[in-house]
Amino acid sequence: MDSAPASLVNDTILNVAQLLKENVGQKRRYDVSLASLDLDEGTEARDVSASLKLTRIADGILVTGSIAGRAKLECVRCLNEFEADFSGDIEAQFRPTIDISTGLPVGNDEDDETFEIDxxxxxxxxxxxxxxxxxxxxxxPVCGDDCPGFTSEFRGGDEAPSEDAGDERLAVLEQLLDDSRDER
Ligand SMILES: [Zn+2]
Known part of the structure; x- marks a missing residue:
């Protein structure tokens, strides 16, 4: 019953009109591959591959699966850029803004943790x-066991700058996540 996954290459947009017309529990599978994906200023993921299952649920589409790739990171110690592998699981809900059968707008709760189908x-x-x-x-992120460490301007005080750099990066990530939630 499960057909082979469809391929999506260097594209992230799926037309889900047909799936939205189907019954709850119906599924589509996609293998997504992206040469690059912008993460935020100065950071990007490369060679991203995701194996996704889209399931029709009562109020939209549930996307589950896994993702892997490489990301460009900046070492908190030596500030050099380096690449690191990442992998993770995906579980996200998407809600339509328009009811597929009536064509009328759907009132979505602005605060909930879902993404929109346009x-x-x-x-x-x-x-x-x-x-x-x-x-x-x-x-x-630390570039590796052979990290050259802090430059000489920090000599004698290795600990303090590393804490600062880490906190700063955490703050940036939290801000980005907050921003993206606000946009929805
Ligand atoms: Zn380093």
Missing amino acids: DNHHLDLAEMLRQVIILTLPIR
Whole structure:
């Protein structure tokens, strides 16, 4: 009954009009591959691959699956850029803004933790994937065991700057997540 997954290459938008017309419990599978995905200023994910299952639920579509790829990170100690593998699980709900059978707007709760399917029944995975990837990344990335450490300006005081850098990065991530919630 499960057909082979459809491929989505370097694109994050799915037309889910047909699935929205189907009964609760109906499914679609997609293999998504993206050469790159912007995460935030100065950070991007590369070679992203996600295996996704879209399930029709009562008030929209549930997206579940897994994601893996590489991300460009900045080391909190030496400030060099480096790449690290990431992987994580996905579970996200998307709600339509337009009722597929009546064509009337659907009143969605602004505060809930869901993503929107737009008026043309397009489900854009990009923002959801971005948030999932950011949550898999280390809050205080270190480039590796052979990290050259702090530059000489910090000599004698290795600990304090590392705490500052980590807190700063955490604050940036929290701000980004807050911002993206506000946009919805
Ligand atoms: Zn380093």
